[in-house]
Amino acid sequence: MDLKQLRYFRMVAEEQQVTKAAKRLHMAQPPLSQQIKLMEEELNLKLFDRQGRKLELTKAGEILFEKGGRLLTEFEETLVEVRETSEGMRGKMHIGSTKSCFSYLSTAMNIFKTQHPNMRYQLREGDTYFLEECIKNREIELAIVRMPMQSEEFNILKLPSEPYVLVAPESWNVVSSKGNTVKFEELHDMPLMLLHRISGRGQFELIIEECRDHGIEPNITCECPDATMLLSLVASGVGATIVPESTLKAFAFKNIKSYQLDKASVKAESAVIWQKDRYLTKASQRLIQTFEDQFCFV
Structure with a gap:
């Protein structure tokens, strides 16, 4: 078995049909079928079960698909490393x-x-949990995420912390003190829409705890992992949200107004992360250095 056969096998597994796989590989169907047959003969076992028009992996096929994918990725990364010399x-x-x-x-x-x-x-967007999984699956090399993180599989370059701000519809009569600052007491009964990652502890839990530390139980009406969706809802007058201050610099929305939170102890923390013990391309190494030079002054 060689790497070419392994690529053929994975393409058939992804497409669940030899015809579609052959089209993606720009080759005829009979030679591709023959390669799969040769692999099964060499291993002396079946890699696929036919279910109607679809080919489904056997248990052995699933193992080869997963571990073979890692081998191909490591081989491709090795080629990149060699070329970059x-x-x-x-x-x-x-x-x-x-x-x-x-x-x-x-x-x-x-x-x-x-x-x-x-x-x-090539950019990939998602919450911290999703991007962690993308790195583990080798779909991306590095990511800029919000803390906290539970996994210890990553190297972390911490970026500067920043305050959270309340963002409300401009038409709302939000009571603020001097300096456009809102006390936590004013959030009582205010319909709040908060960032909530797909899995694990994150900004949602930090904001809830901060509110409770100030003696109020927040009125959460919506949870979402996408900051722009929340800001769009705020602009439509659906509710208010609490997001890191820099989020407002990246996306422009009309009909909203931001307020500092009085005596808030919680800060928004972010970081550049990449997987430990994995080769990083020179480009990724240089980009990490750019982050360090631009944002990390200590």
């Missing part, structure tokens, strides 16, 4: 970011693009 900064970077951290990414990419004009980018 002699080639310049070219190719495509795979990066992720939460929307509430997007202002950090846009600032760093502006600088990086000027320094390395031949680079291309």
